[in-house]
Amino acid sequence: MRAVVMHGPGDVRTEEIPDARIVEPTDAVIRVGAACICGSDLWPYRGIESLRRPTPMGHEYVGVVEQIGDHVRDIRVGDFVVGSFVASDNTCDICRAGYQSRCVRQVMMGSVGTQAEWARIPLADGTLVTVPGSPTPAQTASLLAASDVLGTGWFAAVAAEAGPGKTVAVVGDGAVGLLAILAARRLGAERVIAMSRHPDRQALARSFGATDVVEDRGEDGVAAIKELTGGYGAHSTVEAVGTQEAMTQAIGATRAGGHVGFVGVSHGVELDGLNLFLSSVHLHGGPAPVRRFLPDLIELIMKDEIDPGRVFDLTLPLEQAADGYRAMDERCATKVLLTL
């Protein structure tokens, strides 16, 4: 089958690899309907994370079930399905507490690869959610967003306790940050401050519900948030980058007793214990348990109440995936959808 494989920094190829197949009796194989490139795929692309060998890429997907293993009970051949970037049994204590991304039997979908014609989905019953009806192309894009960036942005907003009467600041204007804005507004936040310097992303942020935009960063960014919030800082802050600067900015922008939801995969971040102690914020984050939110997100999407698919600003066929990586690396595209 055709699949996207990263051979090294900056070297992404669409090439032939062995077909996806059932390995465990709890697996399903789906024909991928659409996949996409994630901001986290850029870490190895930029050489910040190392690759030991050529690696099939991708962990976001929607598709139609083509085969199921003998132990699969709830998912059926022909179902149009969405899953998250972590396969989970959805039955262990951790899953039942809503942390499916940390399932005791978790399988990272990045180790499987979904930028491909077919994909093996481990723990299919726990991982996949069937979409009712037939999604339109716009809904398909939104469902694909739900697979990771929307689910992650939603978790970030929930982790930051965005809600009625709250002012929410969002650090990071990538797809996750933009969709955290959408989530914060859907969760009832009164005011959502996007921290962004890019006019096109600022426009998208406002269309997703941002009420204010702050262009300053670092200490100036913190000062700007404080000025907008009576000197107190935001009630809730989303960190959707993963760098030291972003994390420091997020904690600094949050009032004592407020909540920071951090979902940027940390790269070289160190937190000083005393500063954190004195900040008096709540800190929660990690790999988003997207599976927790999928049923609700699918319903909102299929009712056309949210349109997170608008984060995709470049659509390319799988064969041109390399162009998509380049566009995201150069920040010419926010999020690239790969068609099959």
Add this chain to the structure above:
Amino acid sequence: MRAVVMHGPGDVRTEEIPDARIVEPTDAVIRVGAACICGSDLWPYRGIESLRRPTPMGHEYVGVVEQIGDHVRDIRVGDFVVGSFVASDNTCDICRAGYQSRCVRQVMMGSVGTQAEWARIPLADGTLVTVPGSPTPAQTASLLAASDVLGTGWFAAVAAEAGPGKTVAVVGDGAVGLLAILAARRLGAERVIAMSRHPDRQALARSFGATDVVEDRGEDGVAAIKELTGGYGAHSTVEAVGTQEAMTQAIGATRAGGHVGFVGVSHGVELDGLNLFLSSVHLHGGPAPVRRFLPDLIELIMKDEIDPGRVFDLTLPLEQAADGYRAMDERCATKVLLTL
């Protein structure tokens, strides 16, 4: 007046200093009924925190109001009062959200000193809570505990979301850790695991409601907690020490999606962002907003429903404060009460 003054590491003296007096019209002056020595007083005693000059010590207190400033409305001369280690207006947005320890007008009582015959209490109306009736000596000791160690342990248990059905691990067997055990049980926790190596503290931990004791520390301690919790880790963990080892142990002992409440004043703690990200825990702590809990704690104490005063295992007159510091430093005493 007589007061305890620290002149340098290991050098504590009870000596004459100028009388406490009203400085701001929102101040009160209390005749201190009892004071105590805090674990945090040991940091400068041990030279881990430096002192620039001889410093009046103490930030815990109960007493009777002797004078009030012109703007004090709610507190009256003759009231028996308790306050926390942070004076707060109790009216700003941060106070009203329950974070009085980060009040925008906060005054640290450690900068005032309460190991003395009298003490100036800034922002008296916001800071002090009047005790109804006449406390017994045992109740007085418990009210003094409420001023800091009980309030801090309580906050830690609340920050760790201790509650029904939860297993709570407590790192640290000082007064705060011990009282976090009491708090966790009062909040409904099913199981409370004390991490302690000292037989006398283990006994006190059990008397406050600990159901299990773990003597191992570090990675072994984490493994022991996991073994007691079906491999998952505790739902809630209290960190009441402030060292790297304790913080690492607390985060490691907590299941994904669980909560760490940390109240040990951080000394040299660094948190690796990626480890924290992958832990998926909630982290919340800082200087405890004791004022939030004082009315409820006073009620529980005056109804004899809790007896936190039992953490005081050494009572000395103010004149012998130096012996009290030495006993706590050498861990011969858990918590020293100073009588006046």
